[in-house]
Amino acid sequence: MDIKTIILGGVSANCYLLKTEKGFILVDTGRANRRAKLEKELESAGCRPGNLNLIILTHGDFDHTGNCAYLRDKYNTKIVMHYDDFGMVETGDMFWNRKAGNRIIRRIVNVFFKITKFKPDFPVNEGYDLKEYGLDAKIVSLPGHSKGSIGILTADGELFCGDLFMNNSKPSISSIIDNQEEADASVQKIMRLNIRIVYPGHGQPFPISSIKI
């Protein structure tokens, strides 16, 4: 499997284009305002309508989901994510299932950062096997940043972790955690798994050994 890391810049999340034996899988889709750059990157990798088999969203935040409805139409593909974040993308409210954020913050965020509303095609949960899409990898449930946060763990020990970890200045646990207990449990779980490299939602990939807990 080839991994193309697509760093869109600004506050847009990274996208990861995975080339499998059956075509492509895209992990996260960035912010809508970075669409042109993303499309160019997909095109240069040879990703086109007919070979993008799946879009996996690590969670429902707008900086990860901004282009997925557009890409689903253009590439005639499917969008999957954890059921617990469905409401975020169906209502366009990133606080739909979150505890944090008072009403004023919620209103400001929801006015300035509108999520494109869409319906995912089907939910994926812990253990979901991506073999059918040509990828030797499984979904791991990693709640904490949001309730429905997931990672994708390949048989080679690569973890696409969404926003559980970030690497803006150095590898660390995300500064935005909605449920600390769940996040701690997710980190503990990761430390028990066979992981080599972490591909975060923000910043460059890093070896798991650089996370100190």
Ligand SMILES: [Zn+2]
């Ligand atoms: Zn997020």
